[in-house]
Amino acid sequence: MSESIFTFVERCVGCKSCEVACAVEHSRSKVLASAMRETPRPRPRVRVQPAMNYTFPSRCVHCEDPACVAACPTGAMTEDLATGTVRVNDDRCIGCWMCVTVCPFGAVTENPETGTAHKCDLCPERTARGEDPACVAACPTGALIYSTAERFADERRKITALSTVGVSTEAPGNVTLWRSLRGGYQR
Amino acid sequence: MTSVQIPAVESALLSIAKKKGIKTGRDRLKEMSPQCGFGELGTCCRTCYMGPCRIDPFGDGPKTGICGISPDAMVARNMLRETTGGAASHVGHARHVLLTLRDALDGKAPYEIKGAQKVLSLAKTFDVPTEGRDLADVCRDLVDIALEDFGRQDEMPNNWLSARAPGQEQELWKELGLMYSNPHNEIETAMHASSMGNDADPTSLMMRVLKMSLIDGWTGLALAVDLQDVLFGVPEVSVTETAAGVLEAKSVNIATHGHNPVLSEKILYWADKMDEEAQAAGAERINVVGVCCTGNELSMRHGVKLAAHNSQSELILATGAVDAMVVDIQCIWPQLAQVAKCFDTAFITTDPMVRIPDAIHIPFEPQRADEDAKEIVREAIAAFGRRKGKPVDIPDHKSKAVVGLSVEAILDILSKVNQEDPLKPVIDSVASGDIFGFTGVVGCSSIRFRDGAMTEEMVKNLLAANVLVVTTGCTAHILGQAGFLTGEATDKYCGEGLKGVLTALGEAAGLGGPLPPVWHMGACVDNSRIVDLLAAVADRLGVKVTQLPAVGSAPELVQEKAISIGGSFLALGVSCHIAPAPRILGSPVVTQLLTQDLSQVTGATVQVEMEPKGAADWMIGHIASKRAALGLSSTPAV
Amino acid sequence: MEIVIVGNGPAGVAAAEAIRKSGLECSVTVVSKESEPFYSPCPLAEYVEGSVSRDSLFMRDGDFYRRSRIDLLAGCAAVSLDPSSRRIGVSRSGRIEHLSYDRLLVASGAATAFPPVSGLSGAPGVFTLKTLADADAILENVGGTERAVVIGSGFIGLEAVQALVRRGLKVTVVEAMGQVLPQMLDADFAARVQARLETFEVEVLLDSPVRRVTQGPNGVASVVAGDREIACQMVVCATGVRPDLSWLAGSGVAVDRGVIVNDRMETNLPNVYAAGDVIQAPDWAGRLDLLPNWPNAVASGRVAGASMAGESRKFTGLLPVNAVRIFGQPVSSFGVRGGEQVVAAGEGGAARKLFLEGGQIVGGQFLGDVSGSGVFLEMMRKRVDASFLDGTALSGRWSVAAMLREPPRVRSLAG
Structure with missing residues (x-):
């Protein structure tokens, strides 16, 4: 089973480190200081968004039977059948935005500078080297992990199991408090 | 939770901006959201270049900074820098006024001394002789006393603090090592202590926060306000319009x-x-x-x-x-x-x-x-x-507002009821419960809370429980725009007890109607006027300030200055409500200190409440406990 | 097992691929009246305009049919269906042949629905923009042409308009209805699209049904629409499409406006399936509808292929979505227009509007900024309560995070 990125939403504190790391990884220089000055501007393919009291790193989940691939009329959006990774081929993309219109996660966006669809590609260069995708590597709280669906499900099960035998798996009290207090103004 | 409409004037202004395609702070806040949790928790440290360091609040990741600093010290250090920013602002403001007064006295700046009354009262405070002397000479002595504070390296107590602050509290501050000498030295020390590789003890750092807050309160607020009154006159009651x-x-x-x-x-x-x-x-x-x-x-x-x-x-x-x-x-x-x-x-x-x-x-x-x-x-x-000739969009909204309630102006009104002992009517009303207590609702106006009318809704709840509200700063604008600075508001919002007292006072003062239930005491520097009022009441009762049925609230915190002002109230023993949460939640030690343990030190604590009703309820409860300790009835007679 | 697929478009090819993916041992024959291998018609306007090459229209490599063991009978139109003998008749180079099937997929698509107007259908100088052959024909004739009239302001019409404008032509678009993009947008957004077209010097004539097309010595001479006669040398007719049902007459297959199928793409006839633009199928809400677009063609083709291969896979319903660009500005819409409106204005003339009924989204339209619009479509499909949406929530970035419901919350710091 191939690996993908999974999210423990309860561990996200909304620092946006993933956004920065993603943009840098998809720059030419791959160095923050110079990436910022590149044209076209490297853009993150993950966006941390408010979700009531929580924050959520919103990103392509590389769906099974992806709607964007079905909707793409130019063959630019493809699914690697071996790994399940969904990627855009910029050369074929004409920017018709059908993929944006059908993505149920809001994870495919328009890149106004290139006029092409824009989404998570699971960092092919990094993963080829055996490294985690940039957002996962940058996440300081372990909210993002690069794993197989099975291992992620195992982790989740472990958390459930621990809590049923009385081991607290809740967020620390101060974090719960902070989340409860920010709900009022987070837009 | 009650559903509250955005204040009408705000709504009108926003629709004007929207119509013209002008982005507002609300749009920028939305773009900025969500905001970084490390920043909000106070556990992001950018003090040195091994960093930036962030503490993983979930415990699997880093538990200390690279240098080994604990999250508690990180939070306290960040808070010290915020407080220092606030104190530096007020001290800078005060020094500017001081130098203007000096230059005016030297004939170098075209300002007159309009506050003769203030000069004389300050002279009394500072033991400056006035008999047979020119006002300008007396004033010059006061300037020299203030200037001495900025130049001294003798570690002797600061003049403005030691002469102006109430005595009992000074004793406590001496015990706690909070008395300061030269404010500039302290600002330097705070920046020094909070730079890389210095103070890493959260308790020590938090004591520095309190000390810096005192500097804000006495060499910032009090000095600025005293000298502004000297230059421009002591405020008197007048009626104006807001919005x-x-x-x-x-x-x-x-x-x-x-x-x-x-x-x-x-x-x-x-x-x-x-x-x-x-x-x-x-x-x-x-x-x-x-x-x-x-x-x-x-x-x-x-x-x-x-x-x-x-x-x-x-x-x-x-x-x-x-x-x-x-x-x-x-x-x-x-x-x-x-x-x-x-x-x-x-x-x-x-x-x-x-x-x-x-x-x-x-x-x-x-x-x-x-x-x-x-x-x-x-x-x-x-x-x-x-x-000229181009169309403009001015909303119709405006409200009448009574302003100018300096301590002197308040005492002036009260003396019309009791010439000998002006504070007596107030004290009697507090004893009877007609005035349940006092709240200073002060500070900023925040777009995070405006759309829910946080300040207005909170104040409505306080007034209904017979809590008299004094206000300064942008909250005074908010309350003015909402019509709270009028006698009509007394009838509309106050409990029977408070309504009776304000009506009687208003009639005695010849206003032909009740006093407003919210007293506009000035700008944010004028929080020193609130402190002076509390000190006067405590002095008259022979109790400590912390024993008064009084509480502070900064319901829409924005500026660092609000942190240092809040700290000065805490040092004085006045508990404070604040919203949003200060950046302390990443530190269990600092959170515990400010929300609980500080009561053992100065008598005050901090309470965060995001909903107006909850905030008011907490304050009313706090006032009730202070009243109970004084042997007064502790249920508000609504 | 012999499987015959009529149509070499997205539905036909998706079905063929699904069959091969299933591993079913069978022969697959694709019958196509066109002579080209599988291509996408969606970028045809860009091809006419010159921004997309002819090569890149083709969706599979040259080896695709051989590798997938698909027999492609190109240039071969289906003309009849006889379910009793399980045969279809096809016309190949003027001769009628018969093909036997064990399972048949009707994916013969839709064709331009010409209004019944004299001098229009088939007249010289009158083109459509549905197939690659149509586009090639326009390209052959566009040289030296100065003025064109596009009939119909649906998305194909407006794409044709842009292609011709970018080719340097002066273009008039005539629309029988009172607004442009009548199937996609409400009048409010349509007016904004019209304004943008006019900025690019396109003449837009509304409420102007075509009455006739006149011919001159050198071909088409003018279009008479409403009370105007517009001189031109080229006409592109884009008055919508209609399923191509003529060859199914007498077969007994149930049709209404299209071939009626269930959620497994089965028709009323045993072993006969249908997919793509030709079908009338359950939409996202289970109502039978005709919604010809690329995503529906691919999705229904996949389901049809799976069903034919004996797999159990259900169609999730036709999606009422469309997207088009108006001189670079993206425009998209889904669902219906009506009910309560939530509106948000963005930067640079961008605007979004949702239509709600009983607190649920029933439609939406997006102008200038379509990001996150798929989330609203999903909220519609999932019937998520959207009554919390207001203009502020609607503006700006939008993702699935918005669908997370509010957890219970404490609002104070216990002292």
């Missing part, structure tokens, strides 16, 4: 914005004299209005109309009706210059420390105050010339 509806389509509208009245007093003076120039340009008159705390300063002393609190400062520019916005220091959004560019508005910065791209900069120096002020007024008239 954006005070702009006049056919007049030259000059909005004065910022905090330091040294400039705006002169603008007001010259605007009065230059009406003819304005009329020659086709205007009816020059209409000076106040924004933020400069607005409060002018309003307190001259009844100038209040156009906008801080978070509305960009919105009133969107009316297109402001010809000049003249700013001095603090809380000036750089965005203002960008909004001004959309119209004929002259956005004028005046302080060398406040330079903003795309602003017109007219350096203001107290020594050349008249020339500079005239030049600024002429810029405004010229801007009116460009605007």
